[in-house]
Amino acid sequence: MPLVRNPLPRARWLRAAVLVAASTGLVAAALPAPPPLGIGDPLFPHLGNPGYDVLAYDLDLTYPGVNTKPLAAVTRIDALATADLERLNLDFTHGTVSAVTVDDIPAAYTGSGEDLVVTPAVPIDAGEQIEITVTHTSDPTGPADTGGWVRTGDGLAMANQADAAHRVFPSNDHPADKAYFTFRITAPSALTAVANGLPAGRVDHGATTTWTYRTRHPMATELAQVSIGSSTVVHRAGPRGLPVRDVVRTADRELMEPWLRKTPGQLEWMERQVGPYPFETYGVLVADADTGFELETQTLSLFERGLFTEPGYPEWYVDSIMVHELAHQWFGDSVSPRTWSDLWLNEGHASWYEALYAEEKAGKSMERRMKAAYAASDGWRADGGPPAAPEPPSPGHKISLFRPVVYDGSALVLYALRQEIGTEAFGRLERRWVADHRDSTATTADFTALAGEIAGRDLTAFFRDWLYAAKTPPMPGHPDWRSRPAEAVRTAVKPG
Ligand SMILES: [Zn+2]
Numbered sequence: 001m002p003l004v005r006n007p008l009p010r011a012r013w014l015r016a017a018v019l020v021a022a023s024t025g026l027v028a029a030a031l032p033a034p035p036p037l038g039i040g041d042p043l044f045p046h047l048g049n050p051g052y053d054v055l056a057y058d059l060d061l062t063y064p065g066v067n068t069k070p071l072a073a074v075t076r077i078d079a080l081a082t083a084d085l086e087r088l089n090l091d092f093t094h095g096t097v098s099a100v101t102v103d104d105i106p107a108a109y110t111g112s113g114e115d116l117v118v119t120p121a122v123p124i125d126a127g128e129q130i131e132i133t134v135t136h137t138s139d140p141t142g143p144a145d146t147g148g149w150v151r152t153g154d155g156l157a158m159a160n161q162a163d164a165a166h167r168v169f170p171s172n173d174h175p176a177d178k179a180y181f182t183f184r185i186t187a188p189s190a191l192t193a194v195a196n197g198l199p200a201g202r203v204d205h206g207a208t209t210t211w212t213y214r215t216r217h218p219m220a221t222e223l224a225q226v227s228i229g230s231s232t233v234v235h236r237a238g239p240r241g242l243p244v245r246d247v248v249r250t251a252d253r254e255l256m257e258p259w260l261r262k263t264p265g266q267l268e269w270m271e272r273q274v275g276p277y278p279f280e281t282y283g284v285l286v287a288d289a290d291t292g293f294e295l296e297t298q299t300l301s302l303f304e305r306g307l308f309t310e311p312g313y314p315e316w317y318v319d320s321i322m323v324h325e326l327a328h329q330w331f332g333d334s335v336s337p338r339t340w341s342d343l344w345l346n347e348g349h350a351s352w353y354e355a356l357y358a359e360e361k362a363g364k365s366m367e368r369r370m371k372a373a374y375a376a377s378d379g380w381r382a383d384g385g386p387p388a389a390p391e392p393p394s395p396g397h398k399i400s401l402f403r404p405v406v407y408d409g410s411a412l413v414l415y416a417l418r419q420e421i422g423t424e425a426f427g428r429l430e431r432r433w434v435a436d437h438r439d440s441t442a443t444t445a446d447f448t449a450l451a452g453e454i455a456g457r458d459l460t461a462f463f464r465d466w467l468y469a470a471k472t473p474p475m476p477g478h479p480d481w482r483s484r485p486a487e488a489v490r491t492a493v494k495p496g
Contacts, residue, residue, distance in 0.1 A: 036113035037089045039174055043340040043392045043401065044163050046113060048174030049089040052079040055129075056180040057221075059169055061138065063187040063228050067151045070095065070137035075169045077132040078179075085124040090134070091166035091173035092116040094142060099135040107132075116170055134170045142167075144291075145399065150302075153288035154249060155191060155229030157302055159295050162340055163398055165221035175220035175336040176441050183226060186210045192231040194247045196224060196298050198280055215298070216280040217439050220336045225297035227285050238264045238282060239271055245283040247300065256286055259308050259318070266323050266357075270330070273353060275431050278334035278438055284322070293399070294321060296328030296350070316362035320354045327353035335437040342444050343401065344387040344467070348410025349430075355411060370415045373408040374481045377472040380405040382486035387413055388444045388467035413466045419476035420462060421455040429454045 039048035058076040073095070093114040100109040102120035109118050116134070124130055140149035140156055147164025150157045158168060166173040183195035189209045197215035232253050238244040244267070246260045263284065267277055279299045288305045295302040303325070307318055332346030358364035384403035385391040387410040393401040403409075418426040429451050437446065448463040465473040475481045 033110055033112045034087065034089075034117050036115035039176060041174060041176075041339045041341075043390070044174075046115065047091065047163050047340075048177060049091065049115070049172050051083040051085045051088055052081050052130075052172070054079045054172045054177050054179040056182070057169070057171065058182045058184070060184045061186070061226065063156070063185065063191070063193070065188045065191075067140050067149075067156050070139040073136050073138045073169060075134045075136065075171070077134075077170070077172075079130055079132065079172075081124045081126050081128045081130060083126050085120075085126075087117055087119040088124070088132075089115040089117050090132070090170040092134070092136070092170035094139050094148065094167040095137045095169075097134060097136045097170075099133075101133045103131055104133075114166060132170075136170065138168050145397065147398070150287060150289050150291060152229055154231070155227070157227045157229075157285060157287045157289065158225050158297065159291060159293070159302060160224055160297075161222045161295055162343075162393075162401060163222070165224055168224070171221045173221045175222055175340075176338050178218035178220050178336060178439070178441065180217075181215045181219055181224065183213045184210060185213075185226060185228065187228050190230070191228055192233065192247075194225075194227045194231070194233060194245075194285070194300065196300055198243070217278070217298075217334070219298045219333070223296070223298040223333055225285065225300045225302060227287070227300070229288075234260055236261070236264065238267045239277065242267065242277060243281045245281060245300075247283065247285040249286070249288055249305070252286065252305070256308060259322070260284065262319065262322065263326075266319075266326055269357065269360075270323070270326055270353065273356070273427075273430065274330055274434050278330055278434065282326070282329065284325075293402070294325050296325045296332055296346075298329070298333045301325035301328070316358055316364065319361065320358040320364075323357040324350045324354035330434045334439060335434055336441045338441045338443040340401065341389060342442075343390065344406045344410035344413070345442070345444065345447060347402070347406040348387065348414055351407045351411035352414045355408075366415070369408070370412055370475075371478070371481055373412045373415075374472065374475055374478075375484050376404065377409055377412055378483035379486040380409040381470055381472065384409075386468050386470065412472075416466055416473070416475055417451065417462075419478070420459070421451065425454050 036046045037049050038046040039050055041047050054077055056078040060074040062072040091114055097109060100107045100118050105121045107118050107120045109116055140151055147159050148167030150159050165171050181196060185193035186208050187193050189207060193211040195213035197213045200214040201212040203210045227247050230250055231247050232250040234246045236244050244263055248256045271277060281299050283300050285300050285302050286305050287302055291304050327350045331349035337343055337345060355366050355369050359366045384405040387405055390406060433450060452459045472483050
């Protein structure tokens with residue numbers, strides 16, 4: 001994915017100059033509202049947009065010092081047109097747009113549903129590289145359960161999965177279109193700002209400071225993270241010198257240390273399972289917020305402070321949740337789902353390594369956990385659809401997509417697969433999967449094809465039943481396992 005933009009073709013500059021001269025007052029012209037568009041995700045029909053591929057986002061955010069007022073923002077998007085475009089849609093809601101340019105030429109824009117529809121002064125040709133600049137606000141207020149900005153006790157964090165990045169910044173908000181990110185965050189100098197990737201500069205202006213971060217790998221919009229608060233960044237080394245940095249409230253620095261120091265060992269454990277950590281840095285962000293979930297934001301996973309301070313959670317459980325989010329860096333982040341129906345590949349694998357870690361480190365039997373999951377599986381399928389064809393989230397509650405069937409209900413599919421093809425082949429499949437699709441997106445069909453290749457036999461029927469059937473198939477090696485009737489199974493949503 002090239003980061004260097006091609007110069008605008010000369011002919012296009014000329015056309016643009018003529019058009020702009022002829023049409024003052026073009027900006028924000030009253031247009032009939034064109035329809036919101038999508039890329040055809042079965043679960044989120046209006047998410048993402050056709051006709052272009054985003055190469056890089058450059059986000060400029062100015063935090064006013066309180067988390068109840070909008071941030072001032074400029075989002076620059078470098079994109080490659082994949083079709084001739086008279087206009088293009090971005091996903092954006094919950095902010096006010098004050099200007100849009102395409103290649104520095106003012107463009108008309110209007111809202112349509114949760115889309116921002118941009119009409120450039122000059123139509124864009126397929127194959128052209130363009131820069132779209134949107135000047136806007138980004139409002140952190142509103143219902144907390146819709147995602148986007150998370151208001152913390154001392155500032156802000158982000159939780160954009162699955163469809164809420166466009167509540168924060170204009171984007172092609174679908175994991176099928178990954179891109180490089182640069183964040184430039186200006187905040188009062190008493191605060192600390194951290195984002196995905198590595199630091200790329202810090203400028204002190206006196207009352208305010210601007211912090212820059214950049215990703216070295218492409219990232220899905222849903223995995224963006226920006227933390228602003230009274231925080232301390234704690235540095236240590238991971239395997240092979242990997243820079244590990246955690247972000248905690250400064251007041252919690254000592255309190256959190258016993259948890260933070262576990263990360264390098266967990267990284268080593270995951271590397272033994274599936275191969276090298278795929279990114280330039282890792283760490284945990286401990287947010288003073290009640291999100292009800294943790295989230296695998298790329299290179300900097302988001303955790304609720306309460307997970308570490310609530311005495312009711314046993315240590316092994318907290319460890320396993322830390323490993324769940326860490327495992328997502330391979331499964332879900334480095335290898336992203338092509339559509340949201342592929343979510344089981346994220347959560348099934350993260351739950352798998354969560355359970356495997358608990359078994360190896362704390363003696364929590366995987367077999368017992370999977371037998372319990374098997375008993376619940378028919379009920380989970382009845383509630384949320386089979387693992388690879390989940391039902392859409394309930395309207396107004398998008399997070400309801402994250403049901404038990406995509407967690408242990410899908411780890412159960414991986415357990416069945418390991419039973420079917422053997423531990424050695426299963427291990428090779430996992431390693432090949434994250435190596436073959438690193439920094440990319442992949443589908444359920446890609447996974448089942450690779451499994452068949454590695455097993456050396458056709459697994460079509462096996463996966464058809466395990467991934468798409470209403471009833472859970474018999475467990476290989478455990479013909480005595482039984483699933484309880486659907487009515488008997490009602491389980492709450494698990495942490496992300
Ligand atoms: Zn998860």
